[in-house]
Amino acid sequence: MYALQISSHIILRSNWTATRRMHSTLVRKLRRLQLLKENAEQCVEVLKSSNSKFVLFYDSKPLMTKSGSDLVVALKSLQDLQEKFQSCDEILKTSVLLYNYDNNKNEEVFAVEIPPGTEVKDDLGEMLSGKFVTPRKALMLVSDRDIGMLSQAISYLHWHGNNQFCSKCGSRSIKTPSGSHRHCSDCKTTHYPMTSPVVITLVHHGDHCLLARQPEFQKNFYSALAGFCDIGETFEAAVEREVAEEVGLEVDNIRFFSSQHWPFPASSLMLGCHARLKEGTEQKIALDKAELEDALWFHRDEVKKAVLFQPKHFTKTRTDKMPWFSIPPPLAIAHHLIKSWALN
Ligand SMILES: [Zn+2]
Numbered sequence: 198m199y200a201l202q203i204s205s206h207i208i209l210r211s212n213w214t215a216t217r218r219m220h221s222t223l224v225r226k227l228r229r230l231q232l233l234k235e236n237a238e239q240c241v242e243v244l245k246s247s248n249s250k251f252v253l254f255y256d257s258k259p260l261m262t263k264s265g266s267d268l269v270v271a272l273k274s275l276q277d278l279q280e281k282f283q284s285c286d287e288i289l290k291t292s293v294l295l296y297n298y299d300n301n302k303n304e305e306v307f308a309v310e311i312p313p314g315t316e317v318k319d320d321l322g323e324m325l326s327g328k329f330v331t332p333r334k335a336l337m338l339v340s341d342r343d344i345g346m347l348s349q350a351i352s353y354l355h356w357h358g359n360n361q362f363c364s365k366c367g368s369r370s371i372k373t374p375s376g377s378h379r380h381c382s383d384c385k386t387t388h389y390p391m392t393s394p395v396v397i398t399l400v401h402h403g404d405h406c407l408l409a410r411q412p413e414f415q416k417n418f419y420s421a422l423a424g425f426c427d428i429g430e431t432f433e434a435a436v437e438r439e440v441a442e443e444v445g446l447e448v449d450n451i452r453f454f455s456s457q458h459w460p461f462p463a464s465s466l467m468l469g470c471h472a473r474l475k476e477g478t479e480q481k482i483a484l485d486k487a488e489l490e491d492a493l494w495f496h497r498d499e500v501k502k503a504v505l506f507q508p509k510h511f512t513k514t515r516t517d518k519m520p521w522f523s524i525p526p527p528l529a530i531a532h533h534l535i536k537s538w539a540l541n
Contacts, residue, residue: 233294233305233375240374243305244292249275252295252350253288254310255321257358259335259347262327268338270347271327272306281325287312293353293376295346308350308376310358332460337528344528345458352464356390359463364388392464394426396435399534400448402474406500406538407444407482408524409492417522419493421531423467432468440472444492445483448472454537457530469534500524500539504532 233240243249250272253260262271279285291310311317322328330338332351339347353376360379363370368383379388399421400407408419424439426432433451440448450473457467474480482492502520525531 227296230294230296230305234373234377237374240294244289244307244374245275247275248304250304250306251275251278252306252308252346253278253325254308254350254354255317255329257310257351257354258329258331259350260322260325260327261330261335261338267340268328268330268335270335270339270343271325273325277325278309282311282315284312284315287315290372291354291357291376292374293350293357294374295349295353306346308354310354336460337526348458348460351460352392352458353390355460355463360388360390390464392458392466394432394435395423395459395465395467396426396432396439397421397423397467397469397531397534398436398440398448398451398472399470399531399538400440400444400446400472400474401538402480402494404497405494406497406535407446407492408495408500408522408535409444409489411488412490414490415523418524419491419495419522420525420529421469421534422492423531425465426468432470436470436472443485443488445479445481445485447475447478449475454534455530467530469530471534471538495522497539500535504536504539 233243251274252270253273260271260273261268263269275285278288282288288309288311291312292307293309295306295308311321318324332347335347336344336351357372357376357379361369363381363384363386365386366381366384368381370379370381370388372379378390380386381388407422409422410419414420422439422443424435424443426435427438430438432453436451437448440446450471452471454469454471456469459465459467480494482494484492499520499522503522503524506519524535527533
């Protein structure tokens with residue numbers, strides 16, 4: 198008994214020490230990133246150091262490389278870029294400091310873009326030992342570790358590309374080396390990148406949940422309801438409004454589930470939530486046909502099947518166990534929202 202107490206004590210103390218070490222490493226890393234965001238000179242120094250790594254974009258496509266049978270985000274050094282490009286300084290001017298990287302490594306990661314008009318060879322990807330892949334495809338392929346970093350890089354570069362001029366006075370604005378904001382060269386206004394909050398809602402009623410499809414979805418593909426928050430709305434109010442507008446129903450008991458950043462169409466913060474059909478209110482769906490092609494109540498057993506049989510498991514030979522519809526893949530927050538309800 199005594200020995201057990203001693204060993205428990207040691208384990209607890211050891212866990213506590215490890216947790217404290219992990220926290221202090223994370224805090225140190227985040228504070229260093231904060232400093233680099235605010236101090237242009239230090240950021241440039243880090244940008245041009247041999248420790249830094251670069252995610253390279255060309256024509257808005259990230260460079261990917263093979264790792265075993267997988268494609269991963271290619272991380273290049275400054276030396277790699279200097280060897281391959283005469284216009285390396287022009288590429289470095291597009292730098293954006295990324296946060297979502299392995300916090301235990303003592304290196305900073307920047308996204309950089311080969312500027313439009315740069316003369317490049319046809320086999321540029323090959324020359325860099327990789328391949329430029331469309332952003333959507335790249336996000337489908339990368340590991341969980343890289344998905345946040347890549348999503349952030351795509352959004353930042355997109356925002357800088359579309360915000361070269363001050364929205365207040367029209368003068369050219371200047372990107373800071375970290376890319377966290379831009380300064381107007383004339384009226385001195387500081388501009389920060391914008392993220393649009395989007396509510397994505399799974400409405401349920403007893404053992405049924407509501408899934409809908411937009412006309413552009415692939416055949417028999419259904420998902421949760423989604424829509425942008427309006428200015429001045431809470432996320433709960435946005436859920437109530439979106440559900441009312443799109444399917445003509447009233448909901449309550451709105452609960453936040455989790456969130457995900459998504460870089461399309463620009464930069465969205467997806468707020469996944471559950472909502473319950475309000476008791477005593479209309480259950481019949483009144484579809485907004487300008488937004489949706491179809492919306493249906495699905496039984497929990499059907500949804501379970503769809504969760505368990507993801508598209509990669511589909512074969513040409515259909516069995517009774519396969520559902521007639523599919524839901525979003527695990528990459529999307531909608532998948533986890535639906536799964537959490539179906540397997541509950
Ligand atoms: Zn201005």
